[in-house]
Amino acid sequence: MYRMRSLINKIFILLVLGTIVHLAFIIYFPTYMMWKFDRDIASTSVNKIIHSDKVDSNSRTVIRPSPDLLYSVCAYDATYSPVVIASKVLDSYWAMSFYASNSDNYAIINDLDIADDDVKVYLFGPNSKPTKITDGYAIFSPSNKGAMLIRRFLGNESNIDELYENQETLTCDSLDN
Amino acid sequence: MIFARKYLLYLIIILLIAALETFIAAKIYPKIAFVKNDIWTILPSPGDPDRNIYTRAAVAAVGTFASKKPEQAYYQTEIDIEDQPLNGNCLYKLSGEDIDSRWWSITAYANDGFLIENTEKLYSYNSETVNFNANGGFEIYFLGNNDFITDVSSENWLRVNQDENFNISLRIYYPGEEFFSNLKRVNLPIVEKVKCIE
Secondary structure (H helix, E strand, O other), X not given: OHHHHXXXXXXXXXXXXXXXXXXXXXXXXXXXXXXXXXXXXXXXXXXOEEEOOOOOOOOOOOOOOOOOEEEXXXXXXXXXXXXXXXXXXXXXXXXXXXXXXXXXXXXXXEOOOOXXXXXXXXXXXXXXXXXXXOOOEEEEOOOOEEEEEEEEEOOOOOOHHHHHHHHHOOEEEEOOO | OHHHHHHHHHHHHHHHXXXXXXXXXXXXXXXXXXXXXXXXXXXXXXXXXXXXXXXXXXXXXXXXXXXXXXXXXEEEEOEOOOOOEOEOOEEEEEEEEOOOOOEEEEEEEEOOOOEOOOOOOOOEEEOOOOOOOOOOEEEEEEEOOHHHHHHOOOOOEEEOOOOOEEEEEEEEEOOOOHHHHOOOOOOOOEEEEEEEOO
């Protein structure tokens, strides 16, 4: 009877520990994928912009890339200082999306939200002291590290030169720089 | 030594349990989380910060950078209206009406989730590039064999890989309100098989 109870206890403990490992994997898998993206794409260029060309069948950076969008990405690090992101805004679909280190899309600003021809965003990390912003948007990242992704609609590509020029207007720098 | 071997065995059992639970979750979760609308499936809140841990993991496995509502509705299908897998040995016609949105696009992907190589360098049609018919609707054909070109009665066609299954994504940016309130019944294009290689 004692051995039976001991065996049941052992099985129960192993099941609980197995479930904890399973949940830890599920919780941290998105963080791992973001880390992998940072490592593959932006490890040498934190707080620097990386522009992609039009995607095609050779594109392997992300699964299911959209051939109708022109992307730019900045892997940011707001640990020690807020990050300032600025760009011209297009009249066609243009969206700036912010992703936390666990891949949550915690903020999006698109061309319909912005009245001016350009936009400036101050990106604060969770430990940053917020300061009053008068010349742009203040966005609070739930994690010190993450990614900012810009999507531009290619449409029928009649304004593709303008889209590539728009890439060049984008900056992503630490406020201290 | 026996002591260490015993705990190594426990560790292996724990990892096996974790792997089994993850495998079961991967099999069951899509059936629970994805909303089905005829042939199309959609995750209602793929990028939202309040999504659950399984949605977050599922999205990370297939896309990473998903948008939160109401930016985008993202549908996928890998079957036709007869519930048969889409395969490059057959010719398919996708037909629908213009979609209530800011813009939309339809893209064919290979089984590995990447774009399909083709000499035309054409991977998708969007609301600006598709040729609408006289009724305001549109058809897009998917073919893996040049013999099917004569059967295509539209300027809109995408090449897929012959002998391989493929899937189709429908991205809708700034979709109408019905795409959130009536996900299961909102009107979406249909994909039907026209013919196959004999």
